[in-house]
Amino acid sequence: MDDLYLFVLTVRHGGISAAAKAYSLQRSKVSRRLQELEKALGSQLLIRTTRHIELTENGRLLYEQVNQPLTMANQAVNLLENRQKELQGVLRIAVPAALITSSMFAKLIDKYTVCFPNVLLEIQHCQESIDLKRDNIDLQLLPNTLKIVNEDYVQQTLLPFPCCLVASPDYIATHGAPKDLANLMDHRILVSRYNSTALADGLMIRLCSDDLRLIHHMAKSAHGIALLPTILVREAVTAGELVNVLSGERFPEIKLTLIYPSREYLPEKTRAMIQLLRETFTNDSVAL
CATH class of the missing domain: 1.10.10.10 (Winged helix-like DNA-binding domain superfamily/Winged helix DNA-binding domain)
Structure with missing residues (x-):
C-alpha cells in the first residue's frame, strides 16, 4: 500500500x-x-x-x-x-453515585470543562465494573473492593479514604455510646456497600447504600451509627453535628481505582482527564 x-x-x-x-x-x-x-x-x-x-x-x-x-x-x-x-469530541466516564455527589468530583469536572471547553463530557452513574470497550466508555472509577470485568484493562489505585464510625449527639444521648466493637450489636448501623464487610457479622444494619451522602444525612438525623470516609464527616464532626464513635479502632480504607482500556492510543482528551484525576485523588488535603 x-x-x-x-x-x-x-x-x-x-x-x-x-x-x-x-x-x-x-x-x-x-x-x-x-x-x-x-x-x-x-x-x-x-x-x-x-x-x-x-x-x-x-x-x-x-x-x-x-x-x-x-x-x-x-x-x-x-x-x-x-x-x-485534538482536545475535542466526547469523553465518557462511568463513576459510582457516591463520587457523583462529592464536591471533590464536582471541582474536578469544573476544572476540566474550563481547561478544555471543546470536550463534551458524558458522566454515567455506574455501580459495577463494565466492559469499557463494549460499552464505549473511556474511563471508569470504582472502589477497589469491586472485581474488574476485564483484568487486561489498566488499573491504577488513587487516593485511599480511611473510614471511621460516627453518630449524631442526639443518637448517642438516646442510645448511648458503644464501649467496644461487641457493643455495636445493640445499635443500628449505617454502611455503604463498599465497606459493609469491614464490620462483624450479625450487626443490625439499618441502611446499606451506594450513596455516601445519604448515609451521612441519616447519621446526622440520628438514625444510627455510620461507617463513612473520615474526610466526608470531618466538617460535621468539627461543627458538632456528628461525634466519633470507637475512635481508637481502625477500619479498612476505601480506595478508588481508575480503569481504562489501554495505555496505548490514548486520545489527548482522555490523557488530560487521567492526569487531572491523578492530581486530584492523590492529594489527601482535599475533601469530598
Whole structure:
C-alpha cells in the first residue's frame, strides 16, 4: 500500500525527484520502491526519462483505479491522527453515585470543562465494573473492593479514604455510646456497600447504600451509627453535628481505582482527564 501511494504521488508531482522532495524522501529510495512495485505487479508502470516520467498503458490503468481510493484512505488516516491529538469530541466516564455527589468530583469536572471547553463530557452513574470497550466508555472509577470485568484493562489505585464510625449527639444521648466493637450489636448501623464487610457479622444494619451522602444525612438525623470516609464527616464532626464513635479502632480504607482500556492510543482528551484525576485523588488535603 505504501508503494502504491508513492506511485500515485510520483504521478501527481510529475516525477520521482519532485515527489521525493515534496515528502522529504530520498530520490533513490522512491525509485527503488517503485521498481519493487513494478516487480511485484509484473508490469512496467513508468517510462523514466532524464527530466520527467510517462505512464505506460498499465501504469495509467493502475493510477486511474487507485488514485481516489488511496487519497481517501490517506485522508481518513490523517483525520484519525488529528482526532487523537485534538482536545475535542466526547469523553465518557462511568463513576459510582457516591463520587457523583462529592464536591471533590464536582471541582474536578469544573476544572476540566474550563481547561478544555471543546470536550463534551458524558458522566454515567455506574455501580459495577463494565466492559469499557463494549460499552464505549473511556474511563471508569470504582472502589477497589469491586472485581474488574476485564483484568487486561489498566488499573491504577488513587487516593485511599480511611473510614471511621460516627453518630449524631442526639443518637448517642438516646442510645448511648458503644464501649467496644461487641457493643455495636445493640445499635443500628449505617454502611455503604463498599465497606459493609469491614464490620462483624450479625450487626443490625439499618441502611446499606451506594450513596455516601445519604448515609451521612441519616447519621446526622440520628438514625444510627455510620461507617463513612473520615474526610466526608470531618466538617460535621468539627461543627458538632456528628461525634466519633470507637475512635481508637481502625477500619479498612476505601480506595478508588481508575480503569481504562489501554495505555496505548490514548486520545489527548482522555490523557488530560487521567492526569487531572491523578492530581486530584492523590492529594489527601482535599475533601469530598
